Amino acid sequence: xxxxxxxxxxxxxxxxxxxxxxxxxxxxxxxxxxxxxxxxxxxxxxxxxxxxxxxxxxxxxxxxxxxxxxxxxxxxxxxxxxxxxxxxxxxxxxxxxxxxxxxxxxxxxxxxxxxxxxxxxxxxxxxxxxxxxxxxxxxxxxxxxxxxxxxxxxxxxxxxxxxxxxxxxxxxxxxxxxxxxxxxxxxxxxxxxxxxxxxxxxxxxxxxxxxxxxxxxxxxxxxxxxxxxxxxxxxxxxxxxxxxxxxxxxxxxxxxxxxxx
Numbered sequence: 140x141x142x143x144x145x146x147x148x149x150x151x152x153x154x155x156x157x158x159x160x161x162x163x164x165x166x167x168x169x170x171x172x173x174x175x176x177x178x179x180x181x182x183x184x185x186x187x188x189x190x191x192x193x194x195x196x197x198x199x200x201x202x203x204x205x206x207x208x209x210x211x212x213x214x215x216x217x218x219x220x221x222x223x224x225x226x227x228x229x230x231x232x233x234x235x236x237x238x239x240x241x242x243x244x245x246x247x248x249x250x251x252x253x254x255x256x257x258x259x260x261x262x263x264x265x266x267x268x269x270x271x272x273x274x275x276x277x278x279x280x281x282x283x284x285x286x287x288x289x290x291x292x293x294x295x296x297x298x299x300x301x302x303x304x305x306x307x308x309x310x311x312x313x314x315x316x317x318x319x320x321x322x323x324x325x326x327x328x329x330x331x332x333x334x335x336x337x338x339x340x341x342x343x344x345x346x347x348x349x350x351x352x353x354x355x356x357x358x359x360x361x362x363x364x365x366x367x368x369x370x371x372x373x374x375x376x377x378x379x380x381x382x383x384x385x386x387x388x389x390x391x392x393x394x395x396x397x398x399x400x
Contacts, residue, residue: 226362231395234367238342238398245338249330260398263323268396270315278308279383305380312376312400342399343369372400 243255282304290297313335321331349355350364365371375394 230366241338241342242398245334259323274311
């Protein structure tokens, strides 16, 4: 029964990922505009068109944001921080503890388990990093196929397809995170989605509150502000996707992913 439940979760997430990517591809092909239908269009057809339009608008906005971040994200993500090893180690430890606290509080609120058991959390962080490393190799293989079949014949499509690959990387990270939450912490699908959303919202709010203090604008505090913000995370993913597409050597983990994306 548990195996059937796990397969059901993977199937649902895969279907959602495929449908959203298909809707985005249709929107790109149609220029985010839908052809006029006949006057006697059924109610179901109009609802479907409206739904696809909203999905297309959402992914259009997300793609525009990613494209804007790419202008500075790749350069910032590949530029080493001017920080000492002690400062970077302190940032890593603080990030680890804060993200662990956010996830533990979320699991406690959803499941009611107050006693902290480190085993599932360590297993989660290990599996998430290994799974993401495998996902990067898979994305690299997909990009090589796209490069051979499409880009080699139409080089002008390369920026558009690279943007699609970046969105696929974001979606893959979310799917992996939610699936591992459901599997390791024995949560249902919607419970894992709620845990993902709540823990990340709490983490972002805590980080935003602390890095907004004057101490983090200069001196050693600036390392926290440059490393833990949401923009820094987006820049890291952008840099990794570019490494997938244009990197020549073996892929290396840019950073160890903790209990957040």
